[in-house]
Structures are given as C-alpha cells and as structure tokens.
Amino acid sequence: MLMQSTPAIEMLVRADLIAQLALGIDLAALSGPGLGGAPLGIIGTSGVGHVIGGTDGATVTLDHLLALEASLNSNNAPVASRSFIMNGLTIAALKKLKSTTGQYLWTTDAPGQRSGTPGSINIALPELKDIPACRAAQGAIVAAVACGNLLADDGEALAALVEGQRRAMETETLEARLLAIEERLGKLR
Numbered sequence: 705m706l707m708q709s710t711p712a713i714e715m716l717v718r719a720d721l722i723a724q725l726a727l728g729i730d731l732a733a734l735s736g737p738g739l740g741g742a743p744l745g746i747i748g749t750s751g752v753g754h755v756i757g758g759t760d761g762a763t764v765t766l767d768h769l770l771a772l773e774a775s776l777n778s779n780n781a782p783v784a785s786r787s788f789i790m791n792g793l794t795i796a797a798l799k800k801l802k803s804t805t806g807q808y809l810w811t812t813d814a815p816g817q818r819s820g821t822p823g824s825i826n827i828a829l830p831e832l833k834d835i836p837a838c839r840a841a842q843g844a845i846v847a848a849v850a851c852g853n854l855l856a857d858d859g860e861a862l863a864a865l866v867e868g869q870r871r872a873m874e875t876e877t878l879e880a881r882l883l884a885i886e887e888r889l890g891k892l893r
Contacts, residue, residue, distance in 0.1 A: 715839055715840060715842075715843040716843065718840060718843060719840075719843035719844055719846060719847035720847065722828065722843075722844050722847060723844075723847040723848070723850075723851050723853075726828065726848075726851075726853065727851070730853075731745075732745060733745055733746065734746050734747055734789070735747045735748070736748070746789070763797065764794050764797050764798060765801070766798075766801055766809060769788075769798075772788070791852050791853065792849075792852035792853060792854065792855050793852050795855065796855075798810055827844065827845065827848050827853070827854055827862070828844065829841045829844055829845070829866075830844075832866065832869045832870075834873065835870055835873055835874060835877075838866055838867075838869055838870035838873070839870075841866045842863055842866055842867070845859050845862050845863050845866065846859070846863075
C-alpha cells in the first residue's frame with residue numbers, strides 16, 4: 705500500500721504508529737505494574753498523591769486539585785518539586801472553570817507559561833536534518849494534538865518552528881541549485 709501511495713499517506717501511517725507507541729510508553733510510565741519486565745508506573749509508586757473522583761473517574765474540579773495539594777502537604781512533599789500530570793482534555797476542563805463572578809480561574813498571566821500551561825512540551829520529534837524529517841515532525845505534532853497529548857496552541861507554535869526550519873532548508877537547497885545553474889550558464893558564455 706505504501707509503495708503505491710503518496711508521501712502524505714506514509715506520514716499519516718508513521719504518525720499513527722508513533723502515537724500508538726507513545727501511548728504505550730505513557731501507559732507503562734503512569735500505571736505499569738512493575739512485574740514481568742514492565743516498569744512500575746507513577747500510580748503504583750508509594751508516596752505519589754492521588755485523588756479518587758469516582759469508580760470510573762469524574763469530571764475534574766478545583767476541589768479535586770485542592771484535595772490533591774492537601775495530600776501532598778500532609779506528606780511534606782517539597783513545594784518546589786511538585787508536578788501534576790494531566791492530559792489535554794483535563795487541562796481544557798480546568799481552563800473552563802470560573803469563579804462566581806464569571807472570571808476564569810486558570811489565567812495565563814504567570815511568566816513561563818504557555819497557554820496557561822506551566823512546564824515544557826514533551827513530544828518525540830525526529831532530528832530536523834532534512835525536509836522529509838520536517839514532514840515527519842509535522843505529522844507527529846498533528847498526531848499529538850489529535851490524541852490530546854499536546855494542546856492545540858502549543859502544537860501550532862511547535863509546527864511554526866518546524867515549518868521555519870523546513871523553509872530554511874528549502875531556501876538553502878534552492879540557493880545551491882540556482883548557483884549551480886548560474887555556474888553552468890557562465891561556462892556557456
């Protein structure tokens with residue numbers, strides 16, 4: 705199938721495979737049992753706080769986060785090293801929470817935050833060594849946004865950086881080709 709199709713199909717298949725591998729790694733890192741060669745996930749590690757929202761989870765609320773923070777306080781967890789792990793859907797739900805006056809509780813005013821999301825972007829991208837690698841990176845970004853592993857705003861910003869790199873490579877290639885043509889024309893005169 706890949707031999708008879710366009711490069712776009714190949715990128716789509718690769719992006720899907722990358723997304724599935726990333727989901728498997730995430731699942732093992734978060735909830736791995738620690739048996740039979742599988743890693744012990746964060747959830748199974750003692751001393752990691754969690755809040756039960758119901759038998760099948762629950763809609764996240766500010767009360768859940770406050771309860772989680774309280775559990776960390778009671779275990780004397782250092783404030784500077786605290787982190788929360790949330791997927792894009794949870795972050796989106798938290799961003800929609802409003803005060804009684806209608807103001808959003810999650811603001812984007814703090815320094816070092818992207819779209820109100822503290823931390824760094826964690827997505828596996830290929831080394832941007834050539835134009836096909838840039839296309840593969842764009843596919844991985846789209847897959848991460850589609851799976852909810854990357855916020856759309858962050859995906860857009862990251863895609864713009866990759867596109868800038870691709871354009872620079874393309875310009876360099878075109879410049880080299882143009883110089884070669886000019887050299888050949890100069891020899892013909």
